[in-house]
Structures are given as C-alpha cells and as structure tokens.
Amino acid sequence: MAQSEQEILEGLAEIVNEETGLDTASVEMDKSFTEDLDIDSLSMMTIVVNAEEKFGVRIPDSEVKNLKTVRDAVTFIAGAQS
C-alpha cells in the first residue's frame, strides 16, 4: 500500500531515532544522512534494512550510496511502493 511522503518521513524518522538516538524532529527532508545527521555507514545499513521491513520495499545495496539526503530515501521508498 502506497503511503504519503509525509507518512514515510515520519516512519523513517522513527527508525533513525531508534538506531541513533537522534530526535525524530531533526530528521528533515533536506538533511544529509552523513553530513547533517552524522550517521555512519553501519548505522545506515541498519536503517535501510529496517526501512525495507517497515515499508515493504526492497532497497538494493547498490542504491544505498545514492540515498544522500532524507528526501532521497523518502522518494525512493515512495517510488518502490507505487
């Protein structure tokens, strides 16, 4: 079932919060995972796998490097759901 971008953002923020302890409000569309949120590659892999489960999508490993910002991830997930 496709979700709105806002729903995906909120769900993603919960995953990021659980893995890193970052406040969900800090997970904004234009934030960079590495530069703004200080998420390392290990945490990113956990976030990706948890996002796959939560949103019912498959995010190939080769795609992960393209997910630079929160918006990249939300857009990818929304596209994969549709």
Added chain:
Amino acid sequence: MTSNRDRRVVVTGLGATTPLGGTATETWEALLAGRSGARPMEFDWVAKYELPVTFAATIATPPGDVLAKVETRRLDPSSQYALIAAREAWADAGKPEVEPERLGAAIGSGIGGVWTLLDQWDNLREKGPRRVYPLAVPMLMPNGPAAAVSLDLGARAGAHTTVSACASGAESMGYAIDMIRTGRADVVVAGGTEAAVHPLPIAGFAAMQALSTRNDDPAKASRPYDTGRDGFVLGEGAAVIVLESEEHARARGARIYAELASVGMSADAHHITAPEPNGSGASRAMLYAVERADLSPTDIIHINAHATSTPVGDVAEYNAIKRAFGDHTDDLTVTATKSMTGHLLGAAGALEAVITIQSIHNRLVPATINLDEQDPEIALNVVTGEHQKLPDGDIAALNNSFGFGGHNVALAIRSI
C-alpha cells in the same frame, strides 16, 4: 622476584553494577547487610529449554534504567555493564584531568558478547544474512567492553582486554598496574564485566555440574565452605576502578582508597577445569603478590577468597592458602563474598577487588552468608554473622581469583 613499588599505584575511584545494587556503594551496603543477590530467573527461556537451574544472581539495576536507549541498542550487555561501572568509577575519582594519551582502559571478560553472538545467529538462521545487525561483530567481540570504555572516556594510552575465565577481571587490574609502573599511563580505568545469564552458558555450566541446583531456595544456594555446598550461583555485572600513579593522585589532591600494591600470577598446567588439588599454583600466585608488594606473608591479615561454593574448588583454595601461609593461616580473616553476589565470572575478580579495597578503606570485612556448618577440611577463620572490624594502622589484604584453564591471580591491597 623483585618489587617495583617505586611508582606506587593507588585506587581513587570505584564503580560497580551487580546483583546487589546499581553502584559500588549500594553493593557494599548490601554486603554489610548480608543480602543475597540470587533470585529466580523470570525469563521465558528457563521453561522453554527446561534448564536444570532456574535461578541466578541477576543484575539489580537494568542497564536501560541508566544508559541512553541508543547505547543499549548498540552495545552488548557486557559492554553496557562495563560502561555503567566505568562512568561511576570515573565520577567517583572526580573525573581526573589527564592527557588522553596518558589514560588507559583495561577491561576483562570471561565470555564476551554471548547474547549478541547467539541473537545474531538466530537472526541469520531465521531471517537471512541481510538481517544480521551491522554492529554484530563489534558487539560480540570480547574487547568490546574495553573499547566502549576507551571511547567513552577518551582513553588513548591503550585499551586492553584480559581473558582468563573467572580470573579475567583481576588480571585486568594486574595489567593496569603494569601499565602505570612501566610508564605507559598515569591513570587506568580497570575492571571486569560479564553478561552471561543466558541459556547456553547456564546449560554448559550445568552440564559440567558446576552450578548449584538449589532451585527451591536461591538465596541459600551460594554457600562457600559449607558442607552443604553444591556448586556456584551464576551472577552478572561489572566492577571497575580508577588506578593512578600515587604521584598523579597526590598532585591533584585526590581521595585515595588504598594502594593496589601488586599482582601475582601463575598457571597450574594441571587440568582444563579442575584446580590443582595441592594448591601449589595458586599459592605461588599469592606469594608472588605478597613479595611484589614488599610484604611478608605475616603482613597479610585478610583474604577475600575466590571461594565459589563448589565442593572441589573451595578445598583446593584452602590448600593453597595453607601452603602459602602455613601457621599464619589461623590469623587470616577470610570472607567469601560470592555467598551474596554469586559468581560474576570475568567480573568476579574485579568485583572482589572493589570489595577488598572497600574492606581495607572502611576497615570492615563483610560476613560470609549461608555458612551453617563449615567443611572440616577447610580450617579457615571465616567471618560469619556480623561483619568484622579490621585493626587500625598499616594493613594489607589479598584478593584471589582463579579461572578455568588453570589461571591464578592474586591482588595485594595495602592501606594508605
């Protein structure tokens, strides 16, 4: 064997999270009150696996009550306990100002991240490799706790892990003494940790008949030296101390609990699990510690014994003490605090070092509980009933730790 006390090593901070309390002070107060930390295990896996032992000395304060959620997620419980104890010890020492390159960490563990290892094995089998947590390896590695403490305190002189089963925690303190004596560090955060109240180690220890099976009365199960002892009670937790060169501690006006004067170590080379019956290896470790602390055997007035409550081990340690101290054995005030704490494996030696330091500092020895009828083969002067006062003036004590593999470690602690 020569002493090397020209650079004395002193204790300036204590920390512990144990079956008796969430801090070193809470643990000490429970020891003086004679409380047992053993309790029934309220986990669904106890019935699921039909474990023959249904109790343990589980941690009193869950780490989730103390640590941030992300810390409990990204650290194995063994690292969580170590971090809690290290932060307490560091704060207790007044957060010493020290160059990161002169600050070390030495945290031992007997088993390492067994929870992570087996949880992730379940993930692999049930959900596939992609579901294995990317931090699985750094969480399960036995040096994880030392690394976590080093990262948290910014300790850059070295982060070390001694692994010698139930002597690991004591050995790490010996390692820390050497770091300071040899000039590698001015301050070292040292201790041991264990989080092995897990069905696999329980089943393994039970299979070797090492555990007490007094399921109907956990608080009475750990009974070192008693004729009714039937094995040890598995415990969990961590204990950590802050060690400093005396010069460094004095210069900053730190409170000094005691001097960690020396470590004596030996190996039995006798059997993988059974102690050498005549105690020659363990007695050598004790005598090395005495000598390196610039003491004579008759200067030792107190021993916090390893005494796990196993039928064979308690006698073997007595034989070793008798061999080392001869007639002076009768003058030793001995206690077996595992009667209350249970056996914390790789954290045991560290916890008992903390207790021995508290005993020397407060001049009080906690009583051994559950000693109703002393084994006639063990002619030791064991403190029972009320805790016992130690005399004023210069005093010294030993803390013994022995581990599967034939590892013997004795720490000598002197008043200051």
